[in-house]
Amino acid sequence: MKINVMQDVLQANDRIAEENKRLFSENRNLVLNLMSSPGAGKTSLLEKTAEILAGKLRLGVVVGDIETTRDADRISKFNVPAIQLTTGTACHLDANMVASALPHLQLDKIDVLVVENVGNLVCPAEFVVGEDYKIMILSVTEGDEKPLKYPLMFKESALMLINKIDLLEYTNFNLEEAKANARKINPSIEIIEISCTKGTGLDAWINWLTAHHKKKMDVLPHA
Amino acid sequence: MHEMGIAQNILDIALNAANQEGATKISRINLVAGELRGLVPMQLTFCFSIVAKDSIASGAYLHVEEVPVSGHCNDCSADFTVEEYNYLCPKCGSTRIQITGGTELRIKDIEIE
Ligand SMILES: Nc1nc2c(ncn2[C@@H]2O[C@H](COP(=O)(O)OP(=O)(O)O)[C@@H](O)[C@H]2O)c(=O)[nH]1
Ligand SMILES: [Mg+2]
Ligand SMILES: [Zn+2]
Numbered sequence: 001m002k003i004n005v006m007q008d009v010l011q012a013n014d015r016i017a018e019e020n021k022r023l024f025s026e027n028r029n030l031v032l033n034l035m036s037s038p039g040a041g042k043t044s045l046l047e048k049t050a051e052i053l054a055g056k057l058r059l060g061v062v063v064g065d066i067e068t069t070r071d072a073d074r075i076s077k078f079n080v081p082a083i084q085l086t087t088g089t090a091c092h093l094d095a096n097m098v099a100s101a102l103p104h105l106q107l108d109k110i111d112v113l114v115v116e117n118v119g120n121l122v123c124p125a126e127f128v129v130g131e132d133y134k135i136m137i138l139s140v141t142e143g144d145e146k147p148l149k150y151p152l153m154f155k156e157s158a159l160m161l162i163n164k165i166d167l168l169e170y171t172n173f174n175l176e177e178a179k180a181n182a183r184k185i186n187p188s189i190e191i192i193e194i195s196c197t198k199g200t201g202l203d204a205w206i207n208w209l210t211a212h213h214k215k216k217m218d219v220l221p222h223a
Numbered sequence: 224m225h226e227m228g229i230a231q232n233i234l235d236i237a238l239n240a241a242n243q244e245g246a247t248k249i250s251r252i253n254l255v256a257g258e259l260r261g262l263v264p265m266q267l268t269f270c271f272s273i274v275a276k277d278s279i280a281s282g283a284y285l286h287v288e289e290v291p292v293s294g295h296c297n298d299c300s301a302d303f304t305v306e307e308y309n310y311l312c313p314k315c316g317s318t319r320i321q322i323t324g325g326t327e328l329r330i331k332d333i334e335i336e
Contacts, residue, residue, distance in 0.1 A: 005240045005330045009232045009254070091225055122261050123225035126328075148308035151292075152259045155322060184310035184318055 013127055016095035020102070020130025027107035028220055029060075030213040031115065033131035035153055038119030040139040041163040043071045044196035045205075046114060050078035052206055053112070057213060060110035062101045064093040064118045071116065081105055092123035095130060112213055121146065125153035132216060133158040140164045140171050144178035147185050154185040159192065159208060166195040226262065229328070230270035237280055237333050246335035249280040253332050257290045257325040264289065292325030 008014065024031045034042050043063070050059050061082040063071045072084035083101040085093065098115055107113070115131065117124040125134070136157040138146055141164055147154040154160065160182055162175065179191050192208065194201035233254065241249050252271075256262050264287040271285045292305040296312035297319040303312065305325070311318050 001244075001336070002332050002334050003240060003244055004332050005236065006332075007236050007240075007330050009229060009236065009328045009330060012232060012235065090228070094228070126225060126229075126260065148310070150261070151308075151310075151322075152261060152326065155259065155326070180318070181310075184320070185322070187319060187321070 010127065013095045016099055017128040017130040020095055020099055023102065023107065024113065024130060024132075025220060027110070028217060029107055029110050029113045030209075030216045031113045031129075031131045031133075032209075033115045033117060033124070033129055033134045034137070035117045035121075035124045035134060035157070036119060036137035036139070037121050037142055040119070040137040040142065041196050042116045042119070042137060043074055045137065045161065045163070045194075046075050046080075046116060047078060048196050048199070048202055049114075049206070049209070050075060050080045052202065053209075054078070057111040057210065058109060060105055060107075060113045061116060062093075062098055062105070062113065063116040064090075064097065066090075066118065081110070087118055091118055091120045092127055093117050093129055094127040098129040112209065121150040121153055125150075125156050133212065135159040135161065137161045137163050138178065138182075140168050140173040140175075142173075144174045144181060147178070147181040151185045154182050154189065157186065157189060159190045161205060162191065162193045163196060165193045165200060166198045226266045226270045227274070229262070230267060230274045233271060233285070233330060234274050234278065234280055236330050237283075238278060240330075240333055241279060241335050244335055247279060248336040249278075249283045249333055250336060251284045251286060251334040252280070252330060253286050253288065255288050255290055255327055255329045255331050257327040258292050259322070259325040260328050262287070262328075288331070290324055290327055293323050294320040295323045296320050 059080045061075050064085045064087050072082040075082040083104050134157045192204045268285045294305050298317040299315040301314040
């Protein structure tokens, strides 16, 4: 006998993500799900962001890594609460893993919570964790055709940061090509070129961050 | 990769639906998977056979119906299939397109005994 099911495979994850999202709104947190390949510069971006935001917006971080607590240690140096989730063999963070980190954070003392996802261009894009926006980093050492080969992440992201532009002259990465490819997949994607080591473009990134924080606070009912 | 987690979710949903009907066996699951999901059907069916081993879905056939990426042109309103990562309108060449299909991941129906 055939029975009709018509259910989303990831509905269990989506339900937990909705719970997380409710908690984030209650605590007035803007939440970003930060994704990239391994080594594209996620932790470096968070270090810089912590430095610039100090005294302005309170940052918090949940970081997923297959290995140890190294990334959380790097971020904690900036007096930013950082919870590391060691994912073992899992190649992404899901809503449940993020939920398990939340009791360890004082959410009401955080303005912007960034979830540094596991380095991987495929799997993290599949799972919502309760974020307001997915954002991603593509570094110039990776290749400008990446958007076409791994379209889902580019389609789901509100913002693409192109990092390591200080290395541009040593690579055959074509900036215009990379942007055009990303826009083919996602015409409304915003793009900012940055260098975490040189500091280039970080003001534009911080502007994006503060504008989107303000936007969310404006729509939330006042405490 | 993430096929294992997805296989577990497929099993949970199928078992739940089968239980509601008082089924004793699940013989087939029909899944719809958009190409943008980047799932490898062979890996998925393999992972599924492992997670389903000790359940009433043990030995069930997981059929993966792959849905191609489809688009709609904002300039000439053509609807089309995106082939070979070629994200432009095949009719007028515009790059102002919207992706309209290819991200779905859904259990359509199951066959039970
Ligand atoms: N040249 C250059 N190297 C960078 C830049 N940003 C990060 N890196 C380096 O890239 C490596 C990986 O960075 P990390 O932030 O750990 O990447 P993650 O795995 O995405 O968190 C480190 O050695 C960083 O110093 C950049 O803008 N330019
Ligand atoms: Mg890192
Ligand atoms: Zn057209």
